[in-house]
Each structure stands twice: as C-alpha cells, then as structure tokens.
Amino acid sequence: MIRVGVLGARGRMGAEVCRAVEAADGLELVAAIDQGDALDELTKAGAEVAVDFTHPDVVMDNLRFLVENGVHAVVGTTGFDASRLETVRSWQAATPGAKVLIAPNFGIGAVLMMNFAAKAAPFFESVEIVELHHPNKADAPSGTARRTAELVAAARAEAGAGASPDATSQEIPGARGADVEGVRVHAVRLSGLIAHQEVLLGGHGETFTIRHDSMNRESFMPGVVLGVRRVADLPGPLTVGIESLLGL
Ligand SMILES: NC(=O)C1=CN([C@@H]2O[C@H](COP(=O)(O)OP(=O)(O)OC[C@H]3O[C@@H](n4cnc5c(N)ncnc54)[C@H](OP(=O)(O)O)[C@@H]3O)[C@@H](O)[C@H]2O)C=CC1
Ligand SMILES: O=C(O)C1=N[C@H](C(=O)O)C[C@H](O)C1
Helix, strand or coil, rough: CCCEEEEECHHHHHHHHHHHHHHCCCCCEEEEEECCCCCCCHHHHCCCEEEEEECCCHHHHHHHHHHHHEEEECCCCCCCCCCHHHHHHHHHCCCCCCCCCCCCCCCHHHHHHHHHHHHHHCCCEEEEEEEEEEECCCCCHHHHHHHHHHHHHHHHHHHHCCCCCCCCCCCCCCCCCEEEEEEEEEECCCCCEEEEEEEEECCCCCEEEEEEEECCCHHHHHHHHHHHHHHHCCCCCCCECCCCCHHH
C-alpha cells in the first residue's frame, strides 16, 4: 500500500482526489489537509506521497516542506514558471530523496492535446490558444495554456518557424490576449464550464482546431492516480507533465 496525503482536501480537486485515492487499489488515504491544518499531520500520518491541489500562492511553501521531509509530491496546483521549477530543483539538491511530479493538467486527453498541438505547430503559420474555465478559477491564463504555449513555441523554434503574422494594433490593451513566448493566449471565464481548451492553427486556406473538454473533475483522476503510483520511481528528482508516464 502507498500511504497518501492530500493537500487542499476540501477544495474542488482535493475532494475528488480523496475519493479517487480511497477507491484505488494499493493506495491508502492517511491525511486530508486543508487551509489551517498543520503540514506535519502528513509526516505524523506517515504519508509517503502527498498530492497538492491548493493555490499558486501557497504551493511553494507546501513543496518545500515535502522535499525537506522526504515526502514524494504529486502537484496539480498551477503557477509554475521556470524560476519556480529552478527553486524546487535547488531544494531537492540540498535535501535529496523526495521525487516531485508537477503537471499542469492530469487529463489524458489534455496531455494528448498539448502533444498534438506541438506536433502540428510548425506546419501552420498562425497559432493561438483559447482556454475556457469556470469563473472560480484563481489564475489566468491556465497552467495548461501556458504549458501548451511553451511547447508550441519550442516546437516552432526548433523547426525554424517564424512568428505568427499579426498586423493588428490593439485599440484596447488585452484585446489580443496575453503573449506567452510569442503565442497569443485568450482566457474565457464562464459559468457552466469546467476546463476546456482550443488550439487554433491557421495556414494557407485551411485551419486546424484541436479541442479538449474536461466535463467533470473525475477526468483528471486516472492521471493523478497514475502519478501517485509512479512518482517514487521516476528517473529524475523533478518531472514536469505526465507525458513520460504515458510513454509520449
Ligand atoms: N493539474 C490539473 O490537472 C488540475 C489543476 N488544477 C489546479 O489545482 C488548483 C486548485 O484548484 P481547485 O481545486 O479548483 O481550487 P479550490 O479553491 O477549490 O481548492 C483549493 C483548496 O486548497 C485549500 N488551501 C488553501 N491554502 C492551503 C494551504 N496552505 N494548505 C492546504 N490547503 C490549502 C483551499 O482552502 P480555502 O478555500 O479555505 O482557501 C481550498 O480548499 C488550482 O491551481 C488549479 O488550477 C485544477 C484542476 C486540474
Ligand atoms: O483551475 C482549474 O479548474 C484547472 N486548472 C488547470 C490549469 O490551470 O490548466 C488544469 C485544468 O485546466 C483545470
């Protein structure tokens, strides 16, 4: 049995993760921690793996505690940029042992969407990303959209593709969305939605749209459970995304 603790256990994702861990063979939920609870409840309960779905403002403190206490971490909380990842690596170098898996999206379809978008991006002169979420989401753009933009930008750079053409002057700032590594990202917040993304690609007389929809938060659970089962055996101290766990 893998002993699992959940951080953000009363939240939308954390509550779903608690149910998924309790239902999964070989996993045991030993700690369910939320705002106001002491982190050392995790270590007192003997958690071997902690799953974090909290908030971008608190996740770094949580991760530091986990690394320093040798607890493997599976992190779904968003807000990770290159500088945060470097900080995590420095903690792991100082206190080796705990493996960390950080994934902006645990949905299998979402991972495939990002992968397909990166593959397609060099073949089209234009690419833009539209992410659509529930209005209670804390951050914008979504972690998934940021990661997609990074992957798309890297694939285009490697292929020698130029910038997407755009002759527009913005009459109102923000009208053309955010610029993430040269890729325009637009964030919609709409009641009734959960988590959705379209990658729009345009070329000569044709467009190609890759769309993924999470209809509920159960959609993320196969990826989270896979991460919990595999995190301790990951090759490096820090892994970003579950692509490698899926053989992509
Ligand atoms: N990687 C993925 O596949 C997915 C990632 N996410 C990401 O997960 C994160 C959480 O999303 P969601 O569940 O919707 O958010 P919620 O606000 O519903 O849940 C977050 C929970 O964490 C609690 N919390 C806040 N601070 C702490 C702390 N220091 N220690 C423990 N718990 C704390 C909150 O308490 P309180 O409300 O009292 O502040 C709340 O209960 C976001 O960053 C989101 O983008 C979401 C879906 C999928
Ligand atoms: O907050 C959410 O809901 C989600 N957050 C993640 C993100 O920011 O990409 C994953 C998914 O989109 C749902």
